[in-house]
Amino acid sequence: MELKTSSRVCQNVLITAALSICFSAIFYTYYEPTVNCLNQPTVSRPNSCRDICINALKMPNLTEMVNNTCIVNITSVSNLFTQTEPVPPTDPDTILLIWMWPMGFKFDLGLCSSLFNIHGCRLTDNRDQFNSAHGVLFHHSDIRGDLSNMPTLPRPPFQKWIWMNMESPSNSAKRSTLNNLFNLTSTYRLDSDITVPYGRISEKTGGNTTFTIPNKDKLVCWIVSNWNSNHKRSQYYENLRQYIRVEAYGRGFRRPVSNEGYSDLVSSCKFYLSFENSIHKDYITEKLYYPLKLGTVPVVLGPPRKNYEELIPGNAFIHVDDFLSPKELAEHLKLLDQNEDLYRQYFTWREHFVASTTYFGPEHACWACDHVRRYKNYRVVSDLNSWYWG
Known part of the structure; x- marks a missing residue:
């Protein structure tokens, strides 16, 4: 009986805390537009303050019982409102996300150290790691013309997008939508950021x-x-x-x-x-x-x-x-x-x-990851079409 009473008390405390935070959020929504959660990217928060309040009540990890006393983790509840743009990951390795396997060709993701003596790089094809990836590799011929298979989440400011292409301009579809989209290029050309020749x-x-x-x-x-x-x-x-x-x-x-x-x-x-x-x-x-x-x-x-x-x-x-x-x-x-x-x-x-x-695929991914690891300078490929197709 005492345990049930404590649980009810804990629930009431949680509801009070959640409502209090919701009230604050609503207040700032109308009086401080700069922190209006309704205007924040949907990738980093629920759709509305109402949804956050409801979700808070559904999260069991926000409360715990200590000596029959309900303890509310206010920080955890508050974090639902204060999530921001992704920040650079703390993983010591540089993470390169292979967004699309080049021409469907898959390869071992652990080859960088053994084949090319490249260390400190970790390759992945897990798109759930998008927000923590330092770089994302895209293969030109696999990009749809309407970009419908490209990431829909906002790109973290620290993240580099790498355009990969090994076909000549005569054998590559020219797309105006690719300008101002990438930070780095990886091709056979000697003036690429990451040159990977055929041999x-x-x-x-x-x-x-x-x-x-x-x-x-x-x-x-x-x-x-x-x-x-x-x-x-x-x-x-x-x-x-x-x-x-x-x-x-x-x-x-x-x-x-x-x-x-x-x-x-x-x-x-x-x-x-x-x-x-x-x-x-x-x-x-x-x-x-x-x-x-x-x-x-x-x-x-x-x-x-x-x-x-x-x-x-x-x-x-x-x-x-x-x-x-x-x-x-x-x-x-x-x-x-x-x-x-x-x-x-x-x-x-x-x-x-x-x-x-050349090892088609592994070399591009490994050397791209190594480049991102070594060079932190900001760069945008503003006119890819003029550079590649001339």
Whole structure:
């Protein structure tokens, strides 16, 4: 009986406290507009002071019994009225929220330290952590045109939004709604805030500098699935094959190549046509880096040679622009086929360097998180369209 009486007393005290705070809130609503809870963002508080009062009466953790005395946690009740914009989290790790998996490709969220030696970063795809995330990563092609799949909550002032895109401007939909939306860019371009190329040339570690050229039984190879007769690469190929045999594979030629068979095929070719599907500054893709990695000389069609030489040694590849015509290129390839010493000159860079390809997705997320962790400066990408599409 005594316990029931105490409970009723506790409930009455809680109601009195809640009503008192509600009265204060209502008072300030009308006499102090700057703290009007009705005008605060709905993300951080209930819809009205009335809802807060009702919710307060439903929360059992706001009261406790101590020595048969009802204790009301006024601070907890008051916090319902004083919640504000999210504040920077106290988590020692930098949190990067992957808002949308790039092209639906999921990867292990714990790879940053093991793959890239990046520490102090924590990746997550849990959208409930939006308010505490230091950065949020968005993949361009997964953003809807009307932005309906973008966050609807107000962005915390400390949070960076990172725009990720690995497609060229020709293969990316231009959207006017993206201006003034992001703080950082992560693309293949060298002038991005977070540059993630399709591959890299790195110095060798260790004492072993020897490289053995794989056995070759094909002269020129090309694998293409996205065949478009209007592409410059398609037109160049049609001219080139009149003067030299090109082993063409891929869906475009009804000769598909499996993932398992790709490496063996490319390494068996003396030359590989590393032709890009569109020509843009810095747009140098895995079509170059895989042949380099597998011990094949790439013949490139893309941005100017000078752009390639910003990323790889000049004697590691052959550029179509070095020749006046496809016929001259074909004659040069035939010469190299007959002269082993000249051919080996394209592998001298392997004495000191190795080629690698990018981990699509993990590298963008990890390096973006590392950038946000290191650099706290304020920045807004005001005109993304002009910068990327020009």
